[in-house]
Amino acid sequence: MNKHASGVAVSISDHDLIAGSTALFAPTGPVPFNAASPPIFQTSLFTFESYSAIEDVFAGRSQDFIYSRGNNPTVAEFEGLIAALEGAEAARGFSSGTGAITAAVLAFVEKGDRIVAVRNVYNDVYCLFGKLLRKFGVTVDYVDAADPAQVAAVLPGAKLLYLENPTSMVFEVQDIAALASLARRYGVVTMIDNSWATPLFQKPLLHGVDLVIHAASKYLGGHSDTVAGVVAGSKDHIARINRTTYPYLGAKLSPFEAWLLLRGMRTLPLRMAQHMKNGLVLAERLGNHPAIARVRHPAFSDHPGKASLRGFSGLFAFDVAEDIDVPRFVNALKHVRLGVSWGGPETLIVPAQAALQLPDESNSFRRFGVVDRTIRFAVGLEDPDLVWQDLAGALAAS
Numbered sequence: 001m002n003k004h005a006s007g008v009a010v011s012i013s014d015h016d017l018i019a020g021s022t023a024l025f026a027p028t029g030p031v032p033f034n035a036a037s038p039p040i041f042q043t044s045l046f047t048f049e050s051y052s053a054i055e056d057v058f059a060g061r062s063q064d065f066i067y068s069r070g071n072n073p074t075v076a077e078f079e080g081l082i083a084a085l086e087g088a089e090a091a092r093g094f095s096s097g098t099g100a101i102t103a104a105v106l107a108f109v110e111k112g113d114r115i116v117a118v119r120n121v122y123n124d125v126y127c128l129f130g131k132l133l134r135k136f137g138v139t140v141d142y143v144d145a146a147d148p149a150q151v152a153a154v155l156p157g158a159k160l161l162y163l164e165n166p167t168s169m170v171f172e173v174q175d176i177a178a179l180a181s182l183a184r185r186y187g188v189v190t191m192i193d194n195s196w197a198t199p200l201f202q203k204p205l206l207h208g209v210d211l212v213i214h215a216a217s218k219y220l221g222g223h224s225d226t227v228a229g230v231v232a233g234s235k236d237h238i239a240r241i242n243r244t245t246y247p248y249l250g251a252k253l254s255p256f257e258a259w260l261l262l263r264g265m266r267t268l269p270l271r272m273a274q275h276m277k278n279g280l281v282l283a284e285r286l287g288n289h290p291a292i293a294r295v296r297h298p299a300f301s302d303h304p305g306k307a308s309l310r311g312f313s314g315l316f317a318f319d320v321a322e323d324i325d326v327p328r329f330v331n332a333l334k335h336v337r338l339g340v341s342w343g344g345p346e347t348l349i350v351p352a353q354a355a356l357q358l359p360d361e362s363n364s365f366r367r368f369g370v371v372d373r374t375i376r377f378a379v380g381l382e383d384p385d386l387v388w389q390d391l392a393g394a395l396a397a398s
């Protein structure tokens, strides 16, 4: 354990971050012409030299590339990198985090099955469950996964346990090792959305979770210029996705997006160290400001589940005090921008008050009691003093 500037104990140092991610700096296989940077194979198909070569791939005797909706070398390089970072046997890239989640979930549930999901799950996953899976008679029990007894009560007979540590918008922490072992006892497959922590700060497979999903659009890409997703897990679990959903949903990762991800990920350890530092500095200052009622940052949680987090990213939330006018506060910001995504270099906010206006059937925020004073805050890579001046100025003006 070492203490960060803010006094919060974290179990990872900048040195550990770099040392734990050597896969980022070396190609996973031979590179044509020994190029230092992985080349992009911007091609939709691959040709065959003979009849026997094409027959071999159809018969499964050869692993040659066929068509880029299935496999592509640039995409495979990205998949190999994610597998290495997560400690997984295999990974599969997708054209979005949501595509990855949909393919993974649909591969493991059948008509009439039941899912147990953490409350305050990412809103589009709430919509996937409530709108699309509902058509196939799949039901969902939402639980406060911070309380393993609540999960244990509904696990028997369920097919899938769906986690996100910490959760979206309010950043509730769960004990993923305890939940994974509980699920294993009942033969329930576990899946986790690990976008918040990245593989550098949380490796769920090492804690017994079966499948890890990332919205690579966020920290992995890291530059607000790509939408992508990935699922990692055992060979068997990924093979099931490859057999049942991946080829037919068509949500494949393009070579160009994979190349952008490979490029962005080379600085992942540096970026995550800085997001963590900046986030902790700002969380602490917000916590001491009289116009802030509450800071929702996993670093300040006392839940035992925090143990699987070796560090903290820059995404958290704060609740402004009753007398702060949210629209006025938002409009008074000069540097911090309004935008729904996160994980890039710029600092962004989303006011829950606006998200609470979504129609009921698409509104996990209202369902799970998110309050209109909550502001989601994605801390970027700027000088935190600059961001702080902007926040403090806008609070004073509201």
Ligand SMILES: *Cc1c(COP(=O)(O)O)cnc(C)c1O
Pocket (backbone or CB within 6 Å): 095, 096, 097, 098, 099, 122, 164, 168, 193, 195, 196, 215, 216, 217, 218, 227, 228, 229
């Ligand atoms: C953005 C996000 C997703 C979805 O990723 P897309 O690439 O936008 O489809 C999933 N989970 C979390 C926690 C996210 O923030």
